[in-house]
Amino acid sequence: MTTDVAPRLLEDTPLGSKAGGFYQRQSFLTGLGFGVLLAFIGWLISHATLQGSNWGSDMVVTVTMACWVVGFNVGMGTFNAPIRWALGHDQSHEDELYAAGVGQGNKRYWKFCTDHKVVGTQYLVLVIVLFAVGGSLAMMIRTQLITPHSSFLDPNTYNAIVTIHGMCMIIATIIMVTGPFTNFIMPIMIGAKDMAFPRLNAMSFWIVVSAVPCLLATFFLGGVDAGWTTYAPLSVQAPAAMDTFALTIITFVVSVTVAGINTIVTIITMRAKGMTMGRLPIFTWGSMIGSALGLYAMPAFLLVMTMMITDRAVGTSFFVAAQGGSGWLYENIFWIMGHPEVYVILLPPVAAMLEVGSTFARKPVFGYKVVVASFVAVAALSIMVWAHHMFTTGWAPDLAGPFMLTTELISIPTGIIFLSVIGTLWKGSIWTRLPMYFVYLFLWNFIIGGVTGIYLSDVPADQFFHGDMFVTAHFHYTLLGGAMIAATAALCYWFPKVSGKMFNERIGKTAFWIIAIGIQITYVGMFWEGFQGMPRRVAYYDPIFLRSNQMATGGAYLLMIGWVVLLYAIIHSWRNGKPAPANPWHAKSLEWKVPTPVPLENFLVDPVVTSDPYTYGEQVPDGQNEPSTTPEPEPELVPAGSGEQSDTGGQV
């Protein structure tokens, strides 16, 4: 029997020299090495057998990049656990502790690590990298468009950059809140020790990492000139870059599916005692509903990209009109994914922003139940609106009316989000710290983005605006001005818990103002371009559009500076910021009740919850029990099968 009084944290468990097995030797470097090696082998074999056939180079590229994805993940150790289980040599408890990062210090961030907090941090870095890449591509686009006929980029390079800017940002915005914060914060928020499937969690991260080189490889294989939506038949004719683009999507969908299942199962099965669904913080609901919607929508993306590869590489004709196929088939399946996808992007950040609003107005989330219902309604309706992206394709004109109806209906539950935010502000005690700044900016931007969406939902008006810069301005206002700003609020809010440091608010507020003004100049300029009749995705334009383009490009440079200052604030604060207390915002949800830095198992004792985290202003003791720092005494050991009950220390 131990005579220690202080609890021993799980992360301090000493491990044997063999703990972890292969994991000990695996990291990002071995992932890279194996990925390149297997890709090379795949290329050798496929080139030798297939090059010279009709669709040879498409098959070669597809096989090579698929080998990269598999090889990278083999080298990372993504598949170690299921392979060992299949071989009858399952991981031991020590192996699992090693996999959770015990005893490895900061090296665990470069490895396959099952601790949800490590995975969340890894996702945060990935998201920042993706935004940096996508943002640089955006700056190249806007630089090209400073003058009507620039010689900065040739049309093929320009079109390729437009495509990858779009796809890179789509990936980044889908994972920007669910990756870092649903992973890091949500399990603590519901009183759990980790996600339901910690290994799948790490798997989802490394799989999406392996997709990124597939995406960037497009630049070296001729470039995809069809925009991120890669409409057929143009994309069927694209160079081999399109095959690696399709593989990027397929890989990404696998990652998102794995992550989505993990999120939903965790929330349903791993809540602490007393954490009923009705007491869940709103961020948890947003994460769950967003993930569920993604599970519905993303397989359509995987499907349409698989059909694209087969049309290109093996001679199917899903999308080739000359052989009986149809471009409309592509467009329909694509948008069946593409519209729900924007709500997969929007719901988690909005839900996170509602947490921020509540904390910094010191009031409960206004209309919690109605907000949850509206999330469900938005998700349900979003699967019925897809053809509003196809109003001008000439497909099914009789369906214009029904799709106009469903699209305009979505504005009703979306409007509830606004009601909730302003209801939370109503008579609150507004604490204007940095996270709250971004909540106000969201309100401003998302009204503009949402209202302009209504113009587009009107078929006669869409017949003017479709395919022009008005559309681009609309979705940038909603995705960047809305979702990404809400995600930035979430970042500033949870930064102290994730990094252990306080975010430098002086630099942060400077970045905020530059970003806020940069957004308006850039995208109002873009609305102006659209009203004037400038098409989107053009490398050159009629000189009548000069002034509006100058405005949009000027704004873009200012916006870029703002994001760079914010990045500087993140790095500077992470390295040199003031150490953060456990609950700097005096918030009431469970993640703020655990120490910073957060112990490996989050809670030393499983919490018991007696109310939701919105008890501001109520005359009750803090609703969610402070987890005790003294653990219950170890229960008496009782032989299995003896029929005696062991004392469980009062916990069920």
Added chain:
Amino acid sequence: MSFEEQADEIEHTILDGKPFFSRPAGKIFIIWLVFTVIGLLLSFYLPHHILPTLMASTGTDVFRTVVVFSVLAAPVAAFVYAVAVYSLIAWRHKGNQDEPPEDGPPMRGNGPMTVLWLTVSSVLVVVLLVWGLAVWSSQQVSHPDTLQVNVTGQQWLWTFSYPGTGVESRTLMLPVNRPVEFNVTSVDVTHGFWPVSLGTQVDANPGEVTVIRTTPNMLGGFTVRCSQLCGLYHAFMYASGAVVTPTQFSTWLQSQGASATQASQTAQTTPTNS
């Protein structure tokens, strides 16, 4: 709070007790009024100045829709902005920013307010929908004297042909005040047939013929652009067009190779000796 109590609370907020304009609801009302007026001014001033000259019935539809939707959106946007601005004026914690302020009131929601909000937004949706459906169905009406024009898109130019005249041209000429029906197709990838100033467009799809209808109602030149990314020179895929008098149209058809009879039949002018 029961529903009645909450309704009373709203009433109290808006009506009883202190003078209306010294309660939050009253002050927000004033800010809302100012924002709405600004929004309405923008709704009436901006569209005319930033849209291109719209030269057809569908263009007029676009213009009117933009104005009506802006007018309806202005008070909604103004309300959200007014509450946000007022919250920073009246409810902002001004003391030490390192410590949180006192908690606000434990308002978890307000049934009547939510019902009101949902009702107003539903009514707005119905109005928008009825407007849009009315405009859309007016555009589907077929007229007996419709001019047929075939539009073919290819990488990277437009060709227009006039059935019954044998005329094929890279320029789109249209007679004024006559309904026209465009039959649009592509010979390679998907393009977007967009005669911008006519205020309508439809994709050109390989293997399909898609149709849009409009009636040009103003003389003048316009540009046809491509609105669907179609590859390398998508940005250069434009054509010139003009809305002309029927006589000018007939003359032009003849200059493109039509016989006098064909030209006058298609242009619906009386035959002249050229």
